[in-house]
Amino acid sequence: MHIMYTINKKYSDVILPSIYSLIENSGLESIHFHIITADFDEETNNKIAEFLNNFPNVSYTFYKLEDYPIDDYGIPNWRGTQIANARLFFPNIIKEINPDIDNLLYIDSDTIIKGNLTGLEAYSDKIVCAAKEDVSKKIDYTNRLGLNRYFNSGVLYFNLDKWKDFDFVHEMRLINPQSRYQIIYPDQDIFNLVVRDEIGTIPTRYNLSPYSLIMNPLEMKLFYRTCQLSSEEVLEEKKNAIILHSLGFFNIKPWHKNNINLITKDYEGYMKRINPEYQLEELSGLKKYISISPTLFKSIILTKSVFPKGLSNAARELSLKLQKARDADYSKKR
Numbered sequence: 001m002h003i004m005y006t007i008n009k010k011y012s013d014v015i016l017p018s019i020y021s022l023i024e025n026s027g028l029e030s031i032h033f034h035i036i037t038a039d040f041d042e043e044t045n046n047k048i049a050e051f052l053n054n055f056p057n058v059s060y061t062f063y064k065l066e067d068y069p070i071d072d073y074g075i076p077n078w079r080g081t082q083i084a085n086a087r088l089f090f091p092n093i094i095k096e097i098n099p100d101i102d103n104l105l106y107i108d109s110d111t112i113i114k115g116n117l118t119g120l121e122a123y124s125d126k127i128v129c130a131a132k133e134d135v136s137k138k139i140d141y142t143n144r145l146g147l148n149r150y151f152n153s154g155v156l157y158f159n160l161d162k163w164k165d166f167d168f169v170h171e172m173r174l175i176n177p178q179s180r181y182q183i184i185y186p187d188q189d190i191f192n193l194v195v196r197d198e199i200g201t202i203p204t205r206y207n208l209s210p211y212s213l214i215m216n217p218l219e220m221k222l223f224y225r226t227c228q229l230s231s232e233e234v235l236e237e238k239k240n241a242i243i244l245h246s247l248g249f250f251n252i253k254p255w256h257k258n259n260i261n262l263i264t265k266d267y268e269g270y271m272k273r274i275n276p277e278y279q280l281e282e283l284s285g286l287k288k289y290i291s292i293s294p295t296l297f298k299s300i301i302l303t304k305s306v307f308p309k310g311l312s313n314a315a316r317e318l319s320l321k322l323q324k325a326r327d328a329d330y331s332k333k334r
Helices: 013-026 041-050 083-095 117-121 138-145 160-166 169-172 187-196 208-212 217-226 231-238 262-272 285-292 294-306 308-334
Strands: 002-008 031-038 057-065 103-109 112-113 129-130 157-159 198-201 243-245
Touching: 002 013, 002 083, 002 285, 013 031, 013 041, 013 103, 013 112, 013 231, 013 262, 031 041, 031 083, 041 057, 041 285, 083 103, 083 160, 083 169, 083 187, 129 187, 129 294, 138 187, 157 160, 169 187, 208 231, 208 243, 217 231, 217 294, 231 308
Parallel strands: 002 031, 002 103, 031 057, 129 198
Antiparallel strands: 103 157, 112 243, 129 157
């Protein structure tokens, strides 16, 4: 199978556990990685290459985003880089891709692959397949973008011939100018706006968020009540999780020291196998405080999902004050 990642130098280590877990758990006999990079130097490139050279069933090709004029499209950066948008223009970046290749799987680097990927072959007849975003509120993408469904762009399974025939670049230029003003998540919003009804659906187990992992069934029922996927559906899908994707989550990622992002255990395990001296990054400030307590974290996200925005912000502040007061009282008693 042909697998694509996009990565900039800042997250060059993050990609390794995702790749390692894919090689180990995907059930694929032969893998070719297409890795689009930004801001890489030779040392960073060589580090990933040396890691991939450990696996006899793996081959790879690197591509520099700097060689492609992606800025010419006027798409907003995401966190200061265009690398996230590169997935949408890969036929132009990966020009020498073998015409005999039928399908290409794109995966975000903040993922852990837990199960067999060969089942994706059942979805090879669509232009591109993705999992429906399981945490976005329906009112958001309906009011903001005028869409009746919304897909996460962290895992995309492309039919190469159909994607090239679709001519994404041409279709993107036809986006309603008013819609462009509503874009918050550039690559994901544009992907949904342009491809729309042509997107095929893969099961949520191929792109499970960390929210589904931390909550019990009752909490899930509250959280997912305004989402396009029901709690029952997500609960069933997580029983057979194949790809875990650390999206959202207050940007508390698996490489951060925390007690709430349950993908962290798998991530750290793979990193320790790569580098036994590896240590998770320490958080600071409010993020660190939230990351310590699963109960506090869940109370915040559930409050946000149940109450209007203004009330949820007030409730979050109150929750933090109460938690701090309890901690201070506990410290005094000790």
